[in-house]
Amino acid sequence: MDVGGIQALRAWRAAQTGTVALVPTMGALHSGHRALMARARASADVVVASIFVNPLQFGADEDFVRYPRPFSADLAACGEAGVDFVFAPALGEMYPSAPEVRVSSGRMGEVFEGASRPGHFDGVLTVVAKLFNLIAPHQAVFGLKDIQQFCLVQRMIADLDFGIELIGLPVVRDADGLAMSSRNQYLDAAERQCALAIPHALQAATAVAEQGSRPEAIEAAAREVLDSAHGLELDYLSLVEAATFRPCPPDFCGSTLLLVSANVGGTHLIDNAPIEL
Ligand code: PAF
Numbered sequence: 001m002d003v004g005g006i007q008a009l010r011a012w013r014a015a016q017t018g019t020v021a022l023v024p025t026m027g028a029l030h031s032g033h034r035a036l037m038a039r040a041r042a043s044a045d046v047v048v049a050s051i052f053v054n055p056l057q058f059g060a061d062e063d064f065v066r067y068p069r070p071f072s073a074d075l076a077a078c079g080e081a082g083v084d085f086v087f088a089p090a091l092g093e094m095y096p097s098a099p100e101v102r103v104s105s106g107r108m109g110e111v112f113e114g115a116s117r118p119g120h121f122d123g124v125l126t127v128v129a130k131l132f133n134l135i136a137p138h139q140a141v142f143g144l145k146d147i148q149q150f151c152l153v154q155r156m157i158a159d160l161d162f163g164i165e166l167i168g169l170p171v172v173r174d175a176d177g178l179a180m181s182s183r184n185q186y187l188d189a190a191e192r193q194c195a196l197a198i199p200h201a202l203q204a205a206t207a208v209a210e211q212g213s214r215p216e217a218i219e220a221a222a223r224e225v226l227d228s229a230h231g232l233e234l235d236y237l238s239l240v241e242a243a244t245f246r247p248c249p250p251d252f253c254g255s256t257l258l259l260v261s262a263n264v265g266g267t268h269l270i271d272n273a274p275i276e277l
Contacts, residue, residue, distance in 0.1 A: 001079050005089040009048075009134060012085050018045025021167075022137035024128060027051040028068040028182035029077040032172035036141045037081035039169055048135050049078050050087040052094060056102070056123030062268075068182060087135065094130065102126040103160075105152050108245050112259055113148050113270060116235050124149055125156050132162050139165045143172070145179045147257055147272045151245065171271065173199065179271045190231070191265040197229030198260050201237075202273040205258050209275045215239045215248040215256070218275065222258060235261040235268075242274065253277050 002012055021044030023036045040047045051074055058064035078086050102122050105114065109121030132140070142150050150168050157164050172180045177199035178192065187195060205222035219239050226234050239248045242255040256277055261270045
């Protein structure tokens with residue numbers, strides 16, 4: 001496995017003749033990332049994993065400085081997952097100066113997670129565009145836990161003609177149901193217990209939807225579970241049309257997503273469930 005910054009990446013990439021899959025990460029790798037790497041390994045000749053904590057996607061009061069950076073453990077995880085090249089650029093290499101020109105995530109980047117974290121998705125799309133340009137992958141594998149990010153990357157690939165196949169992997173959960181996230185390690189035992197209301201709410205809503213309920217009742221089922229979790233501060237809960245991220249009208253039929261975001265003990269958590277109406 002090779003590891004390096006921009007110069008080493010360019011030399012390595014120029015020597016590749018087969019298909020290249022990219023798994024972009026900010027490190028602090030967990031089983032969810034390992035599943036992304038296994039998927040990339042299965043579909044391309046070579047796999048690049050990027051490890052870069054991107055300051056552009058963190059707000060001033062967010063956890064950029066304390067974001068976990070267990071680099072040696074991350075390299076070992078990449079090695080075990082069969083990654084061929086770990087792209088781990090220094091901050092100053094990626095951003096020699098603050099970028100004047102950024103990708104705008106538009107309306108879809110300003111709602112839900114984008115409303116809670118202004119500028120977040122512009123920062124995500126800007127770094128993902130840079131990774132696409134630097135690595136020139138044929139495929140990119142993203143997790144569906146960050147569903148709004150996934151949909152925006154999908155739009156960016158289409159709208160800006162990147163010509164990259166985007167592969168989305170379903171949410172990977174711990175045995176207790178909590179969606180895997182690098183931020184879960186901030187939770188103490190009591191906070192983790194409280195955070196379980198999120199997957200429980202999604203399960204309750206999915207069960208109600210399977211009985212033929214309409215959007216209002218589906219959201220109400222999830223809200224009831226979340227409201228009973230003391231210590232959980234709900235940020236948003238919404239059933240949206242999957243294609244547009246617009247709130248689901250009462251008579252809607254088709255693919256929807258139930259989005260949840262909450263803060264538990266200062267830790268920002270997101271999750272979602274696909275629901276067919
Ligand atoms: O999902 C993440 O880990 C990040 O948002 C990404 C895609 C690596 C961009 O920094």
